[in-house]
Amino acid sequence: MVRRRGGATLLARAATALAAAAILVFVLFPFYWLLATSFASPTSIGQWPPALWPHPPTWVNYRQAFDDYGFAVYIRNSFVVSTAATVATVSLGALAGYGLARTPVRGRSATLVGALAISSFPAIAVISPLYLVMHVLGWLNSYQALIVPYTAFNLPFTLWITYSYFRQVPLEVEESALVDGASPVRVLLTVVAPLATPGLFTAGIFTFVACWTEFLMALSFDTENSMRTIPVGIALFGSQYVVPYGTIFAASAVVVVPVALLVLAFQRWVVSGLTAGAVKS
Amino acid sequence: MDGGSRLGAGLARRPAALAFPHTRRAPATLRGRRARVGYAFLAPAAAVVASVTLGPILYAVFLSLSQVRLTGEGFATTWAGLANYAILYRAPEFWQALAFTAGYTGATVLVEVALGLVVALVLNGLVRGRGLAMAVLLLPWSLITVVSAEVWSYLDNGAYGLIDYVLVVLHVTSQPVNWLGEPTLALVAVGLADVWKTTPFVALILLAGLQMIRRDLYEAATLDGAGPWKSFWRVTFPLLRPSLLVAVLFRVLQSFGLFDLPFVLTSGGPGTTTQSLALLAYRAMFNDLEFGPGTAVSVVTVAAVVLVAVLFIRGLGVRLGEAGDGAA
Numbered sequence: 001m002v003r004r005r006g007g008a009t010l011l012a013r014a015a016t017a018l019a020a021a022a023i024l025v026f027v028l029f030p031f032y033w034l035l036a037t038s039f040a041s042p043t044s045i046g047q048w049p050p051a052l053w054p055h056p057p058t059w060v061n062y063r064q065a066f067d068d069y070g071f072a073v074y075i076r077n078s079f080v081v082s083t084a085a086t087v088a089t090v091s092l093g094a095l096a097g098y099g100l101a102r103t104p105v106r107g108r109s110a111t112l113v114g115a116l117a118i119s120s121f122p123a124i125a126v127i128s129p130l131y132l133v134m135h136v137l138g139w140l141n142s143y144q145a146l147i148v149p150y151t152a153f154n155l156p157f158t159l160w161i162t163y164s165y166f167r168q169v170p171l172e173v174e175e176s177a178l179v180d181g182a183s184p185v186r187v188l189l190t191v192v193a194p195l196a197t198p199g200l201f202t203a204g205i206f207t208f209v210a211c212w213t214e215f216l217m218a219l220s221f222d223t224e225n226s227m228r229t230i231p232v233g234i235a236l237f238g239s240q241y242v243v244p245y246g247t248i249f250a251a252s253a254v255v256v257v258p259v260a261l262l263v264l265a266f267q268r269w270v271v272s273g274l275t276a277g278a279v280k281s
Numbered sequence: 282m283d284g285g286s287r288l289g290a291g292l293a294r295r296p297a298a299l300a301f302p303h304t305r306r307a308p309a310t311l312r313g314r315r316a317r318v319g320y321a322f323l324a325p326a327a328a329v330v331a332s333v334t335l336g337p338i339l340y341a342v343f344l345s346l347s348q349v350r351l352t353g354e355g356f357a358t359t360w361a362g363l364a365n366y367a368i369l370y371r372a373p374e375f376w377q378a379l380a381f382t383a384g385y386t387g388a389t390v391l392v393e394v395a396l397g398l399v400v401a402l403v404l405n406g407l408v409r410g411r412g413l414a415m416a417v418l419l420l421p422w423s424l425i426t427v428v429s430a431e432v433w434s435y436l437d438n439g440a441y442g443l444i445d446y447v448l449v450v451l452h453v454t455s456q457p458v459n460w461l462g463e464p465t466l467a468l469v470a471v472g473l474a475d476v477w478k479t480t481p482f483v484a485l486i487l488l489a490g491l492q493m494i495r496r497d498l499y500e501a502a503t504l505d506g507a508g509p510w511k512s513f514w515r516v517t518f519p520l521l522r523p524s525l526l527v528a529v530l531f532r533v534l535q536s537f538g539l540f541d542l543p544f545v546l547t548s549g550g551p552g553t554t555t556q557s558l559a560l561l562a563y564r565a566m567f568n569d570l571e572f573g574p575g576t577a578v579s580v581v582t583v584a585a586v587v588l589v590a591v592l593f594i595r596g597l598g599v600r601l602g603e604a605g606d607g608a609a
Contacts, residue, residue, distance in 0.1 A: 017407065017410075020404060020407055020410070023400055023404075024414060031420065034432050047441060048441050050442075092325050096322060096325070099320070099323045102319075103318055103319025106316075122537060122538025122559060123559075124563065124582055125338050125341060126333070128566055129337035129340040129344060129576075132572070151333075152329050152332075152333030209422075212425065213423075213426060220566075220567065231425050231426070235431075249435075252425070252431065263416075264419070267419060274482070274489075
């Protein structure tokens with residue numbers, strides 16, 4: 001590259017770096033505050049002036065979250081529901097995405113547009129019909145009460161992602177396998193899917209995060225304490241008068257940190273999924 | 282890896298000109314067979330979406346026109362015509378929730394897109410560390426909204442919250458402010474938590490758009506004597522328009538379903554100042570067991586979302602193909 005001119009550019013660069021640093025501090029600070037408070041002793045929470053870091057740090061909130069509030073149950077529920085819904089969503093979504101991308105079905109663009117329209121409907125739209133039907137079926141307070149709607153709500157976006165990834169797999173790869181007499185399902189599983197792994201992973205991460213963070217359906221369909229997911233458990237911690245912030249943040253830290261690490265590890269894919277389509281104008 | 286070697290083998294064995302079965306040159310029978318495979322592959326996903334999303338939305342319209350009573354093993358409906366909508370029409374709570382949801386959406390989306398643009402421009406100007414910055418921007422998106430609401434309620438606390446502490450230290454206020462207890466301040470508090478969580482998402486979409494703009498356009502603008510301000514309005518803004526519209530549309534649609542944040546942060550309060558349509562619908566259904574009117578509120582919410590989407594696509598020329606961004 002051509003060497004930049006003089007001090008003005010250097011100043012501009014420094015200002016940009018400074019602005020970027022300020023943005024990152026603003027973004028990261030609530031995370032720091034969550035972690036710091038999770039290690040603060042219960043007596044130091046609620047003091048004025050607030051302590052900027054826990055001294056001395058303590059695990060007491062963590063112990064309380066698991067021993068007194070039974071937080072492990074919520075983790076188990078969230079894990080079961082999110083994992084099952086992710087597996088179902090990616091399997092069905094990849095199958096559909098492949099069908100749409102690689103077979104001469106009619107109404108391809110209508111399907112894609114329709115999928116997009118469906119994924120923008122707010123969850124509140126289906127709460128009462130699904131609640132009433134689940135009430136009849138005896139599905140309330142069960143895992144499938146969440147797995148099924150989570151799968152349905154995340155399918156459109158997964159279809160969109162897998163469709164765009166499958167389209168990029170070279171035709172020749174697939175064609176040779178088909179000519180060799182492999183069945184379509186076999187071709188998808190052994191030839192196409194391995195080449196579109198980033199797409200499947202992106203769809204999987206999106207679905208998992210969406211299920212892991214979902215609140216309204218979990219709150220409506222799984223109300224019993226033993227069936228609550230993490231967001232519901234955290235929202236309903238404590239009583240109406242006392243909010244046990246230390247416990248809430250200890251529990252939150254346990255579930256927030258692994259997902260944050262997952263997102264950071266697959267950052268490139270997540271960003272590509274997040275902005276997919278938004279850039280191909 | 283494995284895929285690579287397969288790819289090589291495939292290319293070596295087949296001349297590139299040999300057409301794949303589904304292209305026009307393939308015989309009609311093969312095409313038909315491939316199409317049947319395609320429909321079979323699409324069927325399971327279509328069945329799930331139809332029975333858990335589309336069907337229930339239509340059923341919700343029917344429920345909103347009925348009187349719904351829960352019974353021990355099920356529920357009973359009787360036709361009520363527009364009675365539930367008449368209840369909403371007469372309920373100040375409904376109009377307040379509608380006004381709050383619409384006004385809140387307008388205000389927060391405006392702030393988020395403006396700030397998101399600034400953030401995107403700053404990060405786009407970074408010489409190094411952009412990847413790291415983008416990774417950090419993903420964190421609020423991946424955070425459980427309920428958790429972020431708890432963190433903000435702690436920051437906003439009127440007796441020992443950090444925000445009040447900073448304001449007192451900076452002599453902006455002489456004593457702690459009860460953020461969540463005052464109508465206007467509560468609106469600001471919910472909006473601030475929303476801006477913190479979703480601006481990074483908007484910024485990522487805009488940043489992706491910025492990176493698509495060719496460098497030589499700026500060079501040409503500079504040669505024509507345009508300064509930074511002029512080249513922003515002449516080059517950046519017009520070319521970023523599609524990304525901006527996608528970000529706005531996506532955020533507006535999402536914001537109309539606002540629920541988690543006010544549920545945890547303010548419980549819709551003080552009073553009903555921050556009660557969104559979704560929160561009102563939820564409470565009507567699960568606190569008061571008024572499934573008819575509650576469903577009517579949710580149908581109005583969907584109608585508002587559809588209306589906004591149609592206005593956007595018709596009026597501002599957002600092409601749907603562009604809007605495949607994060608549905609999460």
